[in-house]
Amino acid sequence: xxxxxxxxxxxxxxxxxxxxxxxxxxxxxxxxTPTGQFTVPAGKATYRLxxxxxxxxxxxxxxSVTESWTFRSQHVTGSTPRRLPLSVVRFxxxxxxxxxxxxxxxxxxxxxxxxxxxxxxxxPWWVTVQVSYDDGATWHPAFVRGTGSHRVATVRHPSGxxxxxxxxxxxxxxxxxxxxxxxxxxxxx
Numbered sequence: 001x002x003x004x005x006x007x008x009x010x011x012x013x014x015x016x017x018x019x020x021x022x023x024x025x026x027x028x029x030x031x032x033t034p035t036g037q038f039t040v041p042a043g044k045a046t047y048r049l050x051x052x053x054x055x056x057x058x059x060x061x062x063x064s065v066t067e068s069w070t071f072r073s074q075h076v077t078g079s080t081p082r083r084l085p086l087s088v089v090r091f092x093x094x095x096x097x098x099x100x101x102x103x104x105x106x107x108x109x110x111x112x113x114x115x116x117x118x119x120x121x122x123x124p125w126w127v128t129v130q131v132s133y134d135d136g137a138t139w140h141p142a143f144v145r146g147t148g149s150h151r152v153a154t155v156r157h158p159s160g161x162x163x164x165x166x167x168x169x170x171x172x173x174x175x176x177x178x179x180x181x182x183x184x185x186x187x188x189x
Contacts, residue, residue: 015056022048042075049086061099061163064136064183071176083119085176089127089168090114093186100187104159109142113149113170113178122173129153132165136183139167161189 020030021038023045029038034053052066069086076082093101093109101107111129115121129142131153142153157164163184171177 013055013059014053016052016054018050018052020050022050040073044072044074046070046072061184061186062182064181066179066181068179069177083116085115085119085121085172085174087113087115087121087124087170087172087176087178089170089178089180091166091168091182091185095186098187100189101157101164103157103161103189106154106156109153109155109166111151111153111168113151113172115172120174122176124149125171125173127151127168127170129155130167131155132167132183133158133162133188135163136165136167136181157188161187164188 014034016032017034018030018032019034019036021028021036021040023040025046025048028040028047029036034051040047048068048070050066050068052064054064055062067088071085073084090112091109092111093107095101109129111127113124113127127144129144129151130139131142132139140155142155144151144153146152153168155164164186165181165183166185167179167181169177169179
């Protein structure tokens with residue numbers, strides 16, 4: 001839940017955490033931790049995995065991170081587990097040493113859709129990005145260009161100091177989806 005644009009894992013103190021798994025729309029299980037294990041029936045089904053973590057003061061960036069994946073799965077034979085087709089989107093904005101971007105101008109945010117290593121995955125089909133400057137109360141669409149796994153979102157920062165929150169949704173050619181929301185992804189000013 002806390003990694004940089006290159007996928008280098010981060011560590012953080014958390015105020016709250018929730019992980020929930022749904023099978024065909026019904027809640028199968030949930031825990032109040034960022035990791036968990038769930039027993040699922042063998043039959044083919046559509047699943048949705050939701051994860052949310054929040055951080056309190058003194059943290060001012062990435063105060064809430066939410067991810068949601070939809071995917072299909074079923075029992076596999078043998079004793080070797082198979083990785084699920086879950087992807088993440090890595091943002092790589094060019095920020096200064098204080099994790100800040102310039103105010104009052106257009107700003108490019110490179111991003112990469114990355115499937116879980118070793119998992120079956122389709123090609124990224126569509127990607128949408130939204131930005132919020134009021135901690136997610138309102139969202140504005142970003143212009144997204146590029147194809148495949150690498151895209152660039154362009155946003156227009158307001159003048160004055162504040163924070164930019166990002167929400168991205170992506171789907172691959174097999175129908176698997178991911179939605180990620182980072183409240184206060186970086187500072188603006």
